[in-house]
Amino acid sequence: MARNKGEESKKKIFQAAAELFAHKGFHATKISDIVAKAGLTQAAFYLYFNSKEEIFEQMLEDFEKQLIHFSDAGKKVADIQPEHVKDHVRETIADILKFLGKNPHLTKVALRENKDDRLRSIIVEKIAANMSNNQRLGIVKTEIDTQFAGEAFLSVIEHIIERYVMTGEKTENELADQVSLLFLEGILNKN
Amino acid sequence: MARNKGEESKKKIFQAAAELFAHKGFHATKISDIVAKAGLTQAAFYLYFNSKEEIFEQMLEDFEKQLIHFSDAGKKVADIQPEHVKDHVRETIADILKFLGKNPHLTKVALRENKDDRLRSIIVEKIAANMSNNQRLGIVKTEIDTQFAGEAFLSVIEHIIERYVMTGEKTENELADQVSLLFLEGILNKN
Known part of the structure; x- marks a missing residue:
């Protein structure tokens, strides 16, 4: 029971931090803002985290882990019958949008706020590596610059997560x- | 001669403001930062502008005027022989990238910093209107959601202006x- 309450407080802090990082930016967000939003004390914060940097790092790690799943979906293209490739890619895009749409604050923090662009580069390189592999297999056109793509x-x-999903204007499937x-x-x- | 010197100072202030707005953001930029960067006095600033808002508005206006040219290029697609449409669109894209690449700070300010997204919406609506027109003419596929596109x-x-043009990694023509x-x-x- 105590552990559950602890887990809950930790989650609240994490969620509050994600929202604040997304809205105010990482640097402008103070630990006092985070605990105020989470409805907890500064002391509670330090029970679970050493610093706001630690929360940020953990967010990126979680995000990265979940994204590996989609990278694997890109690899599977080679095993699919040619006539089903488009449907498979379309499904994967819908899944990516659903995942990002469910975590809009995290998405914004991870892809925008992250000043050194580490995570963005990792994702781009993964997409590019999958595409280059599919290029060698004759699935992707050779003229395509896969890093650019x-x-x-x-x-x-x-952009469309912010413009259409977060506003509720279009569904992930339409997109x-x-x-x-x-x-x-x-x-x-x-x- | 005096007028030329005045024009030059005005241009220096404008250029310094554009760079600062792009790097620090509009709100964080002070008039004292602008004149320091331009190598002029606060008094000189007020000879040419009433406020930093005035500079910002003027930037957006200039930008908008220059972008109309590209919007017209989109309209011309209807007058072009079908087999040359792709080349025409490709040329227009290269011209847009060259224009934006020559004005990287202005581009960043106008499309990113501009919080109410007024200019962004105008550009999107213009692209969408041209595409919808070309849809009626049978040039653009009917399934395309032109606003989304x-x-x-x-x-x-x-993104590619920031990622490739500003870093010098790729030319506008390659892009x-x-x-x-x-x-x-x-x-x-x-x-």
Whole structure:
């Protein structure tokens, strides 16, 4: 019971920090802001974390772990019948949007606020590596600069999460359809 | 001669403001920062401007005027032989990137810092209106959500200016080739 209460407080602090980092930025957010938002004391904060940097690092780690799943989906393209590649990619895009849409604050913090762009680079490199592999397999067109395509894809994903998912204007499935329409003809070889 | 010197000081203030707005943000930039960067006095500032808001408004206006040119290029697609549409669009994309790349600070200020997103919305609506018109003419696929496509296109342009043009990693022509490869097959009907 005590442990559950502790876990709950920790989660509250984490959630409050994510929201504040997203709205005010990491640097402008003070520990006093975080505990006030979480409805806890400064002492409670230090029970679970040593610093706000520690929360930030943990956020990035969690985010990274969850994103590996989507990177694996990109690898699987090679095992799929050519006529189903588009549907598979479209499904993966919808899943990515759903994951990011469920974690809008984390998404903003991880992809925007993170000044050294470490996580952004990791994601771009993973997308690019998968695409380069699919290029060698004849699935992706050889003319495509896969790093560029990764950067372009990620900037679209980031923007539409903020513009359409967070405003509730479009669903993740509608967006996945449009992203697929825009990009897939350009990227994939005709089978 | 006196007038030329005045024009030069005004230009220096404008340029310094653009750089500071881009790096520190509009709100964090003080008039004292601007004149220090421009190598002028606070008194000189007030000879040419009433406030930093006035500079900001003027920046957006200049930017908007210059962007109309590209919007007109989008309209012209209808007058072009079907087999030349892709080349025309590719050229227009290269021109847009060259314009934005020559004005990186202004680009950042106008598209990012501008909190009410007025200019961004104007640009997206113009792209969407041109695309919808080209949809009626059978040039753009009917399945494309033109507002979405405008948002996606603009977020890619914004990002690649920062990522590749400002770092000197790729030329505007290389980028225009890649943007065209990624998007045009998805957007344009086959002729």
